[in-house]
Amino acid sequence: MEKQNMVYSQPMMPVREAERFVQTDSAPVTCLGMSFPNDEERRKYFLQRLREGLKELREKLSVPFVSMEDTYQRLKSLEHWPLGSDEQILELAQRIAHAASTMRGKNVDILRLYKDEVGFPHGSDEDILALSDPPYYTACPNPFLEDFIRHYGKPYDPATDNYRREPFASDTGAGKTHPIYTAHSYHSKIPHLAIMPCILHYTEPGDIVLDGFSGSGMTGVAAQLCGQPEPEFKANLEAEWEKAGHPPPKWGARRAILIDLSPVANFIAYNLNVDVSAREFKKAVDAFFKKIEAELGWMYETLHTDGRRKGRINYVVWSEVFTCPNCAGDVVFMDQAYNPKTGKFAKEFECPHCRAVLTTQSCEHKFTTYFDKAIGETVRKVTYVPVEIEYTLPGDKTKYRKKPDEHDLALIHRLANEQPKDWFPTAKLPIGKMRDSNHLAERGITHYHQFYLPRALHALSTMWRIAGEWTDARVRGFLKFMVEQCFWGLTLMNRYQSIQFGKIGGSQVNRFQPGVFYIPQASTETSPWYILDGKYKRLQKILTARQLPTSRQVAISTASSLQLPIPDNSIDYIYTDPPFGDAIKYGDLNLLIEAWHNLFSRLENEVLWDELKNKPLSVYADMMRRAFAECYRILKPGRWMTVVFHNSKNLVWTAIQEAIGNAGFVIADVRTLDRGQGSFNQVTAAGAVKQDLIISAYKPTSEFEERFKLEAGTEKGVWDFVRSHLKQLPVFVSKGERAEVIAERQNYLLFDRMVAFHVQRGVTVPLSAAEFYAGLAQRFPERDGMYFLPDQVVEYDRKRMNVREVVQLQIYVTDEASAIQWLKQQLLKKPQTFQEIHPQFMKAIAGWQKHEKPLELRELLEENFLCYDGKGPIPAQIVSWMKQSSNLREIINEEVEKGKAEIAASGALNTTNAELIEKAKNRWYVPDPNKASDLEKIREKALLKEFQRYVEEIASTHRRLKVFRIEAIRAGFRKAWQEKDYNLIVTVAQRIPENVLQEDQQLLMWYDHALTRLGK
């Protein structure tokens, strides 16, 4: 969708010069390989195609559902509306048939069922067409996605494909002050500057990047801006990569497909992804302000205290009026609780009538009953009164304040009694099914227009009409994007914030509480100019500095990403930030803005954990699974997906990881950013971290998957997996002078990944942990507790020589498995006696989980480590530690020189020197891999015995297990899976606490797959 005959300047050019190069609609453009005389013609052409597509959907699908076969044929017959391959159409028809079967008796038409499935927004075709700018953005599923891929995609050919990358993570918070980031708010945004390094690392210029939960479209901005980086960002990134030893970034725009369920999230994405002429926008805004001055200016006039001059209102502070529970008198909250000298609100305040001490909790709402003409109903609403006005006089920057006088009150009264002459949304809120809706309903807000005070509603409806009248469609979109900033800011939700940055005063623009529908007791009604002046300047600055992407190689689709009309193996990279459980209700929060566009997200398919909407965690997990399965299908083999996860609850984290693995991906790296240090930490236990997690997962190559099918369940398959997995992992990670242990290269994580890979493909795991560890040590070189491929170890050794030390991962001890890793880390650093390690161990286990059986340190040591009892040679591990002391090193060297001691090939020291033996005696150390495997065998037996005890306990008592060794359950499940005893897995899983099962990725994986095997 490139533009022709346009010369684009370097970004950050001075305004006037940049404007000379600005695109005008009269320049010819090419789009998806087609040429048009100008952009307006391009828009007309694609809008017409979209119109035909919508018409065809209505004509062919607006019939009652009769059968799956009929649905399939109808879907297949669509000519203007591509739905993917035959297989996908069949699957869609099956889903529709299934949905129809759950609505038995109801006469539902196929179109409605189809729309539910694909996330087609609720609204009229005309409203969809009005908002869309195809093929870049459609306010419904984008029918041009197939064309986009056909035109821009590079087909995947396993025979010639030689793509290879290591996992990579970048700071998810970087760039939060960039003007593009602050141009428009959206819940939990990832700045484009944080995404760009990932895209540059994983892709080549021209590649296609997909984000299936794209929200405000930052992934698209990032992808396209790789072709027009700002000079400072470019220089910094190049320097950073050079320092880290990475090859330099390959600059050049990438293409983006952005999918989100919400038409208004996508409208933000559209406005930030598709450039606009700064000059044309200025023209439109000048005209807009002129018109609103004429139509609305009088509503915001107030008389100065001199009784002569007229000022322009900046804002009016409104206060809730309570009823005193003691005397039933009116209590104006601001009058009683607010101290204008300090700017603070008192928690306790007095009733002005009876002097009773009150709090906001103890007071009752005072309701006003009125006839709401917009809906033709008598309603009651919490009472607010204006208490203060801030205004300015023409030609004077002073901010004056006054109490509303009779003119102000008369104006307010008049506006309350007049209906706005322009359209505004009057639809009903989904009370009971929507976040905070009870809080709203209690206050008398049950319809969208009731969020607004009368003057604000007059102003907004007029501004919305005026913005919509601008003839140039692209500029009109951007103008609406600007006016949208008022939809939340002009509601009663705009809190009066008297103190900002520790001082009285400050801007009252957009002071609503983010992420909730909260109506405060003191609210600010701002004027349109007060909100929009600053907003306009900021938007105009972005445009004149040419900061928005100009490549126009983006396709934004308003649809559910659980069902994508995108061909298999066609996407080069996925960067996504999915909804994380129940933390933010995107769908609900988008409703208010959607109401103004008269287009609503179809929330049936919203990926969310929300009991109000009958979506328990299991439904969320299932939807995530479907979404990642689609990602897996469309991603080219061997390519990567980055998933950003805002850590909320362990349960959600487990569900996401499970969904990623279940889809077929292999997780190769999980990191979190340490903002204090500006560095990344690998994550070994999710619950312990509160920041964003960055998960890097890859789709195994098709060549490997094919081979694995033949080898599945054999030892060969296991080692083939390990080889292929090691190939994807970073070889050497350093921070300055220090190298980092790469968690994924440690034996226990390799074992977990291998097991998951088998279970997720429904294959038995042919090796026990002990056999795996022994085999790993035999086949792969080990360094610093990590395993490598032979060519990787050469690189590791070479780089290792240039750093001072290898830093260990931070391990949070919460259970047996993490305790073993923690002990291993301690004993690798220094072999220790029981007395030495015991006090540290007691501190480390402070976070031990309730359900996890407490284990004695001695038991853990005996099951997993070795102790030198003073007999025979001193083990190599202890010797190398002793050699770090100059004193002991001298004694060892002397003994060896005198021929009294001997160092064996293994590094063990054969000596009779009492001092050396005494020093080494009773020290616990980490066994070498062969001995570790022997120990593991014994441990596994013990774990299985313990598991057997649980099985017997369950059989005899039928009660839930309360405290147990999760390691024993994992071992038991592993064996049961091997023996295809799926019933046993399900029975035991159902007898352990639900939260434990849901939070343990391994147990959950076995349980889910066992259920599938049993056909449940």
Ligand SMILES: C[S@@+](CC[C@H](N)C(=O)[O-])C[C@H]1O[C@@H](n2cnc3c(N)ncnc32)[C@H](O)[C@@H]1O
């Ligand atoms: C965490 S937000 C993404 C925010 C985004 N990274 C940004 O910078 O603005 C998750 C998004 O997923 C969307 N979503 C939820 N369910 C979806 C589905 N089934 N298909 C597509 N999008 C969905 C929500 O509307 C929301 O915008």
